[in-house]
Amino acid sequence: MDTAPSRAPDIALSTPVAKLSARELLLAAATESARQPVGEGTYWRIVSSHELIFNAGDYNVVRRHESEDWVPGVPDKDRVGVMRDLGARPFQAADEAAWKAAGSPNEIKVTVGDSKAKTAALTIRPTPERVQYMAPHNGGAVFWLGENVTVEDLRNLPDDPAELKRWLLKSYKGTATEGDRKQDSDGWLFAVSLGLVTSMPITPKVGGAAFEMLAELDSITSLGEVTDARGRTGVGVAIKDPRREGGVVQSRLIIDPATGQALASENTVLEPGGNFSHLEKGVRATSSVVVKAEWTDETPPAATEPRRVP
Numbered sequence: 001m002d003t004a005p006s007r008a009p010d011i012a013l014s015t016p017v018a019k020l021s022a023r024e025l026l027l028a029a030a031t032e033s034a035r036q037p038v039g040e041g042t043y044w045r046i047v048s049s050h051e052l053i054f055n056a057g058d059y060n061v062v063r064r065h066e067s068e069d070w071v072p073g074v075p076d077k078d079r080v081g082v083m084r085d086l087g088a089r090p091f092q093a094a095d096e097a098a099w100k101a102a103g104s105p106n107e108i109k110v111t112v113g114d115s116k117a118k119t120a121a122l123t124i125r126p127t128p129e130r131v132q133y134m135a136p137h138n139g140g141a142v143f144w145l146g147e148n149v150t151v152e153d154l155r156n157l158p159d160d161p162a163e164l165k166r167w168l169l170k171s172y173k174g175t176a177t178e179g180d181r182k183q184d185s186d187g188w189l190f191a192v193s194l195g196l197v198t199s200m201p202i203t204p205k206v207g208g209a210a211f212e213m214l215a216e217l218d219s220i221t222s223l224g225e226v227t228d229a230r231g232r233t234g235v236g237v238a239i240k241d242p243r244r245e246g247g248v249v250q251s252r253l254i255i256d257p258a259t260g261q262a263l264a265s266e267n268t269v270l271e272p273g274g275n276f277s278h279l280e281k282g283v284r285a286t287s288s289v290v291v292k293a294e295w296t297d298e299t300p301p302a303a304t305e306p307r308r309v310p
Contacts, residue, residue: 017257022222022237025255026215029235033260034208041295043080044071044151044201051229051287053091054110054122055278059098060091061108063122066291070300071201073151075140078133078307080300088122113275133303137310143200146171146192151201159205161212168192181244186219187251190239194253198262198290207260228254228264229287240270247273249285264289 017025047068053060068082088108090096099105106125112118141148146168158164168189176183177191193210196202202210214220214237223236234254241251248271254264266287269279276285 017225017235020222020224020235022220023215025222025235025237025257026211026220028257029255029260030208030211030215031260032258033211034205036204036207036259036261038203039201039295042073042297043295043300044073045069045292045294045296045298046071046199046290047292048199049086049230049289049291051284053279053283053285054088054112054120056099056108056110058102059095060278061088061095061099061110061122062091063088063110069199071142071151072136072140073201073295075136075150075152078135079142080303081132081134082301083130085123085127087124087126089124128304129301130305131301131303132305132308133300134308135310143195145196145200146177146188154200154202154206157202157206159203159209161209161216164206164209165189165213179244183241184219186217187239187241189217190214190220190251190253191241194251194262194265197253198265198288199293201295204260211255211260223252226252226254229266229284229289230264230291232256232263234263238268241267243274243276245274247271247276249276261293262290 045068047066049066050064052063054063064086066084066086070080072079090099106123108122108124109119110122112120138148140150143149143154158167169185172185172188174182177188193214197207197210220237220239223238225233226236227233235257236252236254238250238252240248242248247269249267250270252266252268253262255261256263264287267285269276269281269283269285272279272281279285
């Protein structure tokens, strides 16, 4: 759409953040997002750092890695993926003591998912950077918004909050974005919007529309001023997410109030259970931090692995 949708009046973030509701925080973010310049370039580059806590039996460990995606602005060019495994580490002091008591192993077997029968091996030492070029497929669809979408699809998303909500909900089937567990429409919209505002090349107006859309959801709460896993300060909003396997997590979105740009998404344990039964209430179980998100004309790094062809 060429015309800007009507926006809510500016909300002064000079007001103490702790006194602002989730709706007010999101409307403020919508205003700032819509003011940002439209980017241009050959590639959309998104650099993210990720942390996920696993259980190794007697102790917990954090897997740390950084990903870098180079997504071309046209559908017939290769996408480039960069992976940097930063190595695992014991989660807290007690976990480090238990790891040392186990002989300080470099390779740690951890439980994956809710089944103790599913395991994976994490290494303490970082591994060399891996770069892979991936041939275009499925018409260039590389993003997911309830359905596979292309960069061109994202360019054509509606920048009106109500229209954007309708566009997204046409893919809602009553289940969560991952797996087949039941999820209400508010939780589904929040989950899909996390990906939309943190990692996808949308226009500033669409970003503003997404925040306005979320502002109208009654189940979203304000966290006030918070810090992400890199120690950056932002404002947070959240929604409860009951898990099918047990327990409840709080799905969080952290936003830079000065720019309306997403800083991070994360899951904090509210009620231990299921995949997070090994963690205490209040622990940040997962975190994905936006390090850099921009259009660029730079050249991607050279491949270190064979080109992937569909």
